[in-house]
Amino acid sequence: MSKKNDLSQYRKKRKLDQTPEPEGKQKKTSPKPIFVIQLHDASTRHYDFRIEVNGVLKSWSVPKGPSTNPRDKRLAIQTDDHPLDYAEFEGVIPEGHYGAGTVMIWDKGTYRNLKTGDDENQSMSMEESLKQGHAAIWLDGQKIKGGYALIRTKKSGENQWLLIKMDDQEADARRRPVSTQTKSAASGRTLKEIAEQENN
Numbered sequence: 001m002s003k004k005n006d007l008s009q010y011r012k013k014r015k016l017d018q019t020p021e022p023e024g025k026q027k028k029t030s031p032k033p034i035f036v037i038q039l040h041d042a043s044t045r046h047y048d049f050r051i052e053v054n055g056v057l058k059s060w061s062v063p064k065g066p067s068t069n070p071r072d073k074r075l076a077i078q079t080d081d082h083p084l085d086y087a088e089f090e091g092v093i094p095e096g097h098y099g100a101g102t103v104m105i106w107d108k109g110t111y112r113n114l115k116t117g118d119d120e121n122q123s124m125s126m127e128e129s130l131k132q133g134h135a136a137i138w139l140d141g142q143k144i145k146g147g148y149a150l151i152r153t154k155k156s157g158e159n160q161w162l163l164i165k166m167d168d169q170e171a172d173a174r175r176r177p178v179s180t181q182t183k184s185a186a187s188g189r190t191l192k193e194i195a196e197q198e199n200n
C-alpha cells in the first residue's frame, strides 16, 4: 500500500479510457483542504473516506461508514491515494473493472487539521500526523460535522485504522446518518437513480 503521495497504484489498477473515473489532473479548486465520503456499491458495499493531503486524496475504506457516536470505533482500511478530482466523481464503474459498481458522493466539504505539534502554537502537518498514525480533523460537511480521530491500530497490520467521532458539540449518539441520509450530497440522487441514469 502506498504511504507516500503516489497515484501509480490508482492508475495501474484502472483502464482509464474504459471507466468514467478521472485520470487525475490534480486541479485545486478550494483554498481549504477538502474531504469526500463516497458510498461505493461494489461487490461489498462500503464508504470511501478521502481527505486532501499534499495534492492527493488519502483514502480509507470504511465498511460501516462514519458514526456520529463517540463510542463507535469504525474500522477504516487505508487504500490507494486517489487524484484530487476523484472527489467529484459520482457514477458507475463498469462491470469487469476495478471497483465495479455505483459511486455516490455521500458527503463532501472541507476540513481543518486539529493536531498541534510539540510546540503548541504550531500545528502538526497532516502528513506527519498520518505518518505517526494519529490524526485529528474537524470536518465541515453537509451530513458529517465536527472532530474525528483517525488512529492506526498497530496490531493488525499497517493499513488498519479506526475512525472515531470526537466528543464535541457535533457528537450525537442517536443520529444514524448513514441509514437516514441516503441521498447524494452532490446531486440529491439515490444510489438507484445514479445507477439507472449513469448506466445508459
Ligand code: MN
Binding pocket: 040, 042, 046, 047, 048, 061, 099
Ligand atoms: Mn471503494
